[in-house]
Structure formats: structure tokens, C-alpha cells
Amino acid sequence: MVRNVHERRLPVPAATAGTLLDSLAGPEDRLWPRRTWPAMRFDRPLGVGATGGHGPVRYSVEEYVPGRRVRFRFHGPAGFDGYHEFEVLPEDDTACRLRHSLVMTTHWPAWLTWPLFFRPLHDALIEDSFDTATRNLGLPLPAPRRWSVWVRVLRALAQAARPRARRAG
Numbered sequence: 001m002v003r004n005v006h007e008r009r010l011p012v013p014a015a016t017a018g019t020l021l022d023s024l025a026g027p028e029d030r031l032w033p034r035r036t037w038p039a040m041r042f043d044r045p046l047g048v049g050a051t052g053g054h055g056p057v058r059y060s061v062e063e064y065v066p067g068r069r070v071r072f073r074f075h076g077p078a079g080f081d082g083y084h085e086f087e088v089l090p091e092d093d094t095a096c097r098l099r100h101s102l103v104m105t106t107h108w109p110a111w112l113t114w115p116l117f118f119r120p121l122h123d124a125l126i127e128d129s130f131d132t133a134t135r136n137l138g139l140p141l142p143a144p145r146r147w148s149v150w151v152r153v154l155r156a157l158a159q160a161a162r163p164r165a166r167r168a169g
Helices: 014-022 110-136 149-161 164-168
Strands: 002-010 051-054 057-065 069-076 080-092 095-106
Touching (some): 002 110, 014 095, 014 110, 051 069, 057 080, 110 149
Antiparallel strands (some): 002 095, 051 057, 057 069, 080 095
């Protein structure tokens, strides 16, 4: 069983942070780091039943509580059996936590691809997403982070593997 959780405390009311969640995959997405990662895209606006994903990761919206939580059920890559979700958790009237959880059971080939390929990229993407949220709320960023060497290598390999026509467009 894989349980991967990232959290960031935000010194803003939950309703304010919730607007970031509601912008996911939209034209003014203020949560997903689409400038540096494949964009999150769906076949329709964010809502239960919307299907899409980002890069090779495919999923559909299983639950959506505006401003509070959105859960995505995996359809791919092969061997991912579970979900990932963003939540906004109120602490008090002036602060909240933005949480991303990934919970799944892995089957072949994911028992190999998750730890070697997807997990390092996932962890970097989610932290970049939290940085995007922080920036879009006008808050100071935590200490600067750099992607690990392994994440940079994986991204370079993924970029090189993309068909030439897709890279141009």
C-alpha cells in the first residue's frame, strides 16, 4: 500500500485557499504548476465524472466538494489502483492546510515504476504545486528548493522520449 501525503500550512482562511482548488484544470488554474509540468486537463469543467489527467497519468474526478476537496480515481498508468486528492483543511479563521494525498495499491508494473520513476516526479510536482498556490495567494515562498538530480534526469529523459511533433506543439 502506498500512502504519500504532502501538506503546507497557509496563513489564509480556508475559503480563500479553496478558490485555488476550484480553479484546477481551468483557464486560470492557480494551483497546478502548469508552466513547468504537464497541465492537468479534463474533458469538461472540474466536476464529478470529468475525465483526463496530466502527462501519462490518467484519472477521473470521483468526488468534488467545491472549496474543500477534489478526489481523482486513477485509470493509468498500468498498475495504479487508487486515488489522489487535494484538500483544504481549516485550522482556524485565519489559517488552513493544503493537503495532497495519494493512496493506492500497486500492481505490475507499478510496483517498479512508482518508486523509480513516478514517486520522485510526483513529490517534486506536488511541492511545486504548493509553491504555485503560495505565490498566487501573495504569500512569501519557503526556502528555495531545487529538483533533485534524479528528478532532473527523469524530466530530461521524458522530454527526449516525447515525439518530435508533440514537442513542437
